[in-house]
Amino acid sequence: MKSHARHWNVVCLPLCVVGLVVTLVTWASSSPVEKSPPPLTITEDDTFTDTVQQVNQFFESQWTEKETPPAATASELTQLRRLSLALHGTVPSLEEIREYESLQGTNRLERWTQKLLADRRFADYFSERLTRAFVGVAQGQFIIFRRDRFKAWLSDQIQDNTPYDELVRKLIAGEGLWTGDPETNFITAAVADGNLDRNKLTGSTVRAFLGQRIDCAQCHDHPFDHWKQTDFEGLTAFYGQVEVQVLGVRSNRKLKYEVEDRMTLEQREVSPRVPFLAECLPAEGTLRERLAEWVTHPDNRRFERASANRVWGLLFGIPYYDPVDDLPAPTDLSQSPPGLLDILGRDFRENGYDIKRLIQIIVASRPFQLSSESEFATAEQIDAATYNWALFPLVRLRPEQIIGSMLQASSLKTIDQNSNLIMRGRRFFSELNFVKEYGDLGSDELNDFPGTIPQALLRMNGEFAKDNGSASPLNSVGRIASLDVSTEKRIETCYLVCLTRLPTPAERDYFLKQYQSANNQQQRVKITEDLYWALYNSPEFSWNH
Amino acid sequence: MFDSHLLSSKISRRDLCKVAVGGTLSFMLPGFDLKAAEKRGKERRKSVIILWMGGGPSQLETWDPHPGTAIGGPGKAIKTVVPGLQISDMYPLLAEQLDSMSVIRSMVSKEGDHERGTKYLKTGYRPEPTTVYPALGAIITHQLPSSQLEIPQHISMGNTQFPARGGYLGGHLDAFRVPDPGRNIGNMRAGVEAPRQERRLENLDVVSQAFRKGRTIQTQKTLHQSTIDRALTMMSSEQLNAFEIEKEPEAVRKAYGDSPFGRGCLVARRLVEQGVHSIEVNLNGWDSHTNNYTGHQTQAAILDPAFSSLLNDLKSRDLLDSTIVLCIGEFGRTPKINPLDGRDHWPTGFSCIVGGGGLKGNLILGETDPTGKEKTPVDPVRIQDLYATILQKMQIDYTKELISPIGRPLALSDGTPISRLI
Numbered sequence: 001m002k003s004h005a006r007h008w009n010v011v012c013l014p015l016c017v018v019g020l021v022v023t024l025v026t027w028a029s030s031s032p033v034e035k036s037p038p039p040l041t042i043t044e045d046d047t048f049t050d051t052v053q054q055v056n057q058f059f060e061s062q063w064t065e066k067e068t069p070p071a072a073t074a075s076e077l078t079q080l081r082r083l084s085l086a087l088h089g090t091v092p093s094l095e096e097i098r099e100y101e102s103l104q105g106t107n108r109l110e111r112w113t114q115k116l117l118a119d120r121r122f123a124d125y126f127s128e129r130l131t132r133a134f135v136g137v138a139q140g141q142f143i144i145f146r147r148d149r150f151k152a153w154l155s156d157q158i159q160d161n162t163p164y165d166e167l168v169r170k171l172i173a174g175e176g177l178w179t180g181d182p183e184t185n186f187i188t189a190a191v192a193d194g195n196l197d198r199n200k201l202t203g204s205t206v207r208a209f210l211g212q213r214i215d216c217a218q219c220h221d222h223p224f225d226h227w228k229q230t231d232f233e234g235l236t237a238f239y240g241q242v243e244v245q246v247l248g249v250r251s252n253r254k255l256k257y258e259v260e261d262r263m264t265l266e267q268r269e270v271s272p273r274v275p276f277l278a279e280c281l282p283a284e285g286t287l288r289e290r291l292a293e294w295v296t297h298p299d300n301r302r303f304e305r306a307s308a309n310r311v312w313g314l315l316f317g318i319p320y321y322d323p324v325d326d327l328p329a330p331t332d333l334s335q336s337p338p339g340l341l342d343i344l345g346r347d348f349r350e351n352g353y354d355i356k357r358l359i360q361i362i363v364a365s366r367p368f369q370l371s372s373e374s375e376f377a378t379a380e381q382i383d384a385a386t387y388n389w390a391l392f393p394l395v396r397l398r399p400e401q402i403i404g405s406m407l408q409a410s411s412l413k414t415i416d417q418n419s420n421l422i423m424r425g426r427r428f429f430s431e432l433n434f435v436k437e438y439g440d441l442g443s444d445e446l447n448d449f450p451g452t453i454p455q456a457l458l459r460m461n462g463e464f465a466k467d468n469g470s471a472s473p474l475n476s477v478g479r480i481a482s483l484d485v486s487t488e489k490r491i492e493t494c495y496l497v498c499l500t501r502l503p504t505p506a507e508r509d510y511f512l513k514q515y516q517s518a519n520n521q522q523q524r525v526k527i528t529e530d531l532y533w534a535l536y537n538s539p540e541f542s543w544n545h
Numbered sequence: 546m547f548d549s550h551l552l553s554s555k556i557s558r559r560d561l562c563k564v565a566v567g568g569t570l571s572f573m574l575p576g577f578d579l580k581a582a583e584k585r586g587k588e589r590r591k592s593v594i595i596l597w598m599g600g601g602p603s604q605l606e607t608w609d610p611h612p613g614t615a616i617g618g619p620g621k622a623i624k625t626v627v628p629g630l631q632i633s634d635m636y637p638l639l640a641e642q643l644d645s646m647s648v649i650r651s652m653v654s655k656e657g658d659h660e661r662g663t664k665y666l667k668t669g670y671r672p673e674p675t676t677v678y679p680a681l682g683a684i685i686t687h688q689l690p691s692s693q694l695e696i697p698q699h700i701s702m703g704n705t706q707f708p709a710r711g712g713y714l715g716g717h718l719d720a721f722r723v724p725d726p727g728r729n730i731g732n733m734r735a736g737v738e739a740p741r742q743e744r745r746l747e748n749l750d751v752v753s754q755a756f757r758k759g760r761t762i763q764t765q766k767t768l769h770q771s772t773i774d775r776a777l778t779m780m781s782s783e784q785l786n787a788f789e790i791e792k793e794p795e796a797v798r799k800a801y802g803d804s805p806f807g808r809g810c811l812v813a814r815r816l817v818e819q820g821v822h823s824i825e826v827n828l829n830g831w832d833s834h835t836n837n838y839t840g841h842q843t844q845a846a847i848l849d850p851a852f853s854s855l856l857n858d859l860k861s862r863d864l865l866d867s868t869i870v871l872c873i874g875e876f877g878r879t880p881k882i883n884p885l886d887g888r889d890h891w892p893t894g895f896s897c898i899v900g901g902g903g904l905k906g907n908l909i910l911g912e913t914d915p916t917g918k919e920k921t922p923v924d925p926v927r928i929q930d931l932y933a934t935i936l937q938k939m940q941i942d943y944t945k946e947l948i949s950p951i952g953r954p955l956a957l958s959d960g961t962p963i964s965r966l967i
Contacts, residue, residue: 136674138660193657203674213951215675326951373759382762394763439716442677447950451768452717453697456776457732466736504755511748530741534748539769540756 048361051347055365058340059389068390074371079109081500083363085544086315088121090404093414094497113363117356120159120417127155129314133208134171135189136443144244145188146178153182164307164353165296168209172292177248184249187242196244202236209295211306211327233259234273238291251286301330304345311358313446315368317395317544324446372545395544398445402542403434403464409498410468410475434464459537469532471525481528487515494528498535582818582862591867591902591939592822593685594813596852598874599705600832603888604896606841608632609650609913616880616917619838627907635845638853644907645865646900647966651911651922654876654892662875662892663707669929669958676949680709681932682823683718684957688941689822695782697721700816702809703827713949720825727790727808733780787819788812802850810851814858817868831874835885859901869902869935880917894922902938904966929960937962
């Protein structure tokens with residue numbers, strides 16, 4: 001009898017433990033975030049409308065001047081797709097499309113944008129984009145650099161809508177341990193081989209926050225801009241007193257910044273100096289605090305212009321000025337009218353460096369709403385129209401947008417923080433692996449990049465395509481194939497889920513014929529799979545349009 | 546409306562592509578015989594195989610043993626067929642095959658981190674934030690494109706965190722990755738049977754057509770369809786046979802060893818025969834911060850049969866004269882053995898094996914201090930020097946400058962060829 005009981009123990013105990021672990025993990029990973037309630041009203045003040053109008057006027061006069069009439073306005077569904085791709089990195093789910101369609105009243109798109117911005121997926125998606133811009137994609141030296149912590153911290157800041165200037169100041173001047181004060185990873189990301197590379201810090205500070213590439217001035221004067229090698233050294237000297245120690249990132253006032261003179265090969269001390277706007281540099285504070293104040297000073301227009309250019313780039317897929325981090329110097333506004341970045345930058349500055357507001361302004365202005373279709377007959381006309389933002393550009397989706405869209409299209413419900421653990425886990429690992437195999441774009445993700453044969457092969461034949469495109473009771477292919485609806489509805493649903501649009505009459509007829517030729521459910525499933533395959537591999541799926 | 550000839554006839558898309566390509570280009574091309582193995586002398590172009598030792602192997606437990614010294618560890622050395630050259634006794638098979646190869650014992654780098662070290666050693670340029678440098682294989686593919694290959698020209702086999710990239714030369718020069726060589730050619734086969742694949746491609750035409758409306762020129766510019774067409778050509782190419790090692794005699798497969806790396810080396814040889822010029826085979830697991838000696842024994846059991854069989858095969862098929870083989874990792878390991886019986890990262894004075902392709906062989910370059918006190922080796926060699934040597938041997942002007950996307954002129958390699966190897 002006793003041994004019998006022991007047997008039971010042997011069997012039950014591990015089961016109990018497993019059960020307990022599963023329960024705990026599920027509980028711990030259940031999202032504390034509640035679904036955001038549908039936005040009811042939009043609070044739009046006069047300054048918001050003013051800025052949008054200014055942006056529109058800027059473009060309208062440009063279109064007249066360059067004789068490139070703007071394209072027609074894109075359909076709401078197309079704009080919906082653009083928004084989800086830019087803000088969440090996926091196509092909208094069927095659930096979202098239906099919810100959008102049920103919205104009543106005016107300003108549907110603006111209210112929808114607000115909803116997308118409040119969604120945690122926006123903070124998570126944008127934090128990865130900004131993390132790339134600030135510290136790149138390298139995992140670095142694990143012991144002192146925690147990219148995951150840094151990204152999670154950024155995501156929280158974005159979710160709370162921390163003013164962007166404040167956020168940047170924390171990055172430059174932060175002190176503490178990379179785990180407890182994750183903003184300090186901005187500093188420790190520059191540690192290589194046990195040494196803090198202060199030149200790298202200067203390079204990333206100026207590139208990420210001021211939109212200038214001055215890395216070359218580390219060794220010689222900038223070939224066409226005004227950056228001198230001494231400017232670079234003077235800026236780097238602001239990082240001269242930062243130390244990475246066991247207790248974290250801290251300032252040590254005893255440290256002096258010395259460089260080896262390239263002519264005499266002797267060490268010489270360099271004192272901190274800013275290359276312009278010296279009056280914006282405060283006298284008080286640690287060296288990094290002073291640098292942070294100077295970088296984000298309201299009079300330092302490079303800061304607001306660089307921010308606007310980056311956000312524009314993330315919304316359209318290409319920045320207003322390309323490359324995103326090498327902008328021309330700001331012009332004197334008393335001499336010439338403001339450019340786009342000046343208009344957006346001023347609004348950004350005057351409204352508390354509010355990233356979400358900046359996004360809403362860009363989304364509400366005309367270039368974002370224009371169609372990518374036109375009647376232009378020549379490549380030159382199309383290039384001119386695209387260059388002047390009179391035609392929405394075709395932009396290749398980045399790897400994480402492709403896999404995000406593929407995963408989302410494989411589910412009818414929205415995949416977000418409220419999805420179950422398995423779904424979220426699948427998303428996490430699929431994205432990681434797919435991006436790696438597709439070719440990670442690193443911190444240059446806003447540059448144009450050509451498509452490759454391995455990418456086409458991965459989309460057509462890869463594991464991800466197989467998993468997401470083969471019918472199962474758990475994915476959308478299987479569910480659409482087994483839905484008890486008319487064939488027309490079935491085809492429509494496939495199109496909405498994958499391409500966020502309805503099929504054209506010609507497309508509908510073509511696929512109707514295929515379904516009509518099917519004799520049994522099994523064949524219908526295969527037809528649905530093959531339709532899905534074509535949608536996944538179409539240019540429309542992997543390009544923003 | 547969509548009842549085009551594609552649907553009504555039984556001609557496959559593949560046939561159509563062939564006709565289209567054949568009709569326009571075939572008269573310009575020489576015969577489609579491009580197997581390197583069938584060519585001789587100047588007619589045959591050179592290939593490079595890089596055996597990448599990910600994690601950084603210890604020079605002391607590979608090609609630069611110092612047995613009996615304080616830094617030597619428990620290992621012994623054995624003689625090789627190269628007079629005066631001794632290597633670790635973990636490599637008895639390789640010791641017999643090193644004729645016409647050279648050992649460099651004085652490689653120096655300045656990067657002691659895996660990621661940065663790998664990027665430097667794979668490209669010849671130290672990593673920096675504004676420029677992504679191309680790997681050696683990408684430079685070779687870029688400079689010596691092969692119009693007759695239907696399969697990728699730059700291939701990386703085995704799992705690796707940092708595969709060879711095209712960098713500023715473009716993503717199309719990224720190495721094509723085959724994570725499980727000899728077993729699975731991955732995405733190069735369609736997921737469904739031929740009739741369904743046909744239907745899928747016809748569907749794709751229909752869906753693409755709707756998108757092209759109003760965007761004809763832009764869609765053409767995306768090259769989406771032409772990329773798919775080239776991928777389809779690859780999927781049905783006979784050259785894919787190079788990836789199938791089932792056709793090799795069992796004895797040959799056994800000799801390379803039953804490991805992904807062994808299979809990768811065998812596929813590498815088949816790819817060279819097919820005419821592929823840039824191949825990388827990855828072997829990870831060298832990062833021996835603990836139990837360095839036993840770790841290296843495990844690795845040697847994989848590397849020794851694979852590397853020696855590769856050299857043996859290349860020689861017996863008269864391919865070594867046209868194939869440069871380089872075995873190297875991102876750095877070496879400290880002379881000092883740490884309290885966990887491991888060795889840590891050591892970017893100065895580490896070793897590599899290089900040879901073939903007309904490089905001078907049977908040489909030992911550089912030497913390290915047997916006491917481990919002197920950091921800098923005798924006759925230090927930088928990776929860019931080695932790459933300049935290899936490029937020059939491949940008749941590529943390594944000083945040629947290309948313009949990076951930020952407008953900076955960059956030489957293919959800023960090193961100086963190692964005169965003793967040429």
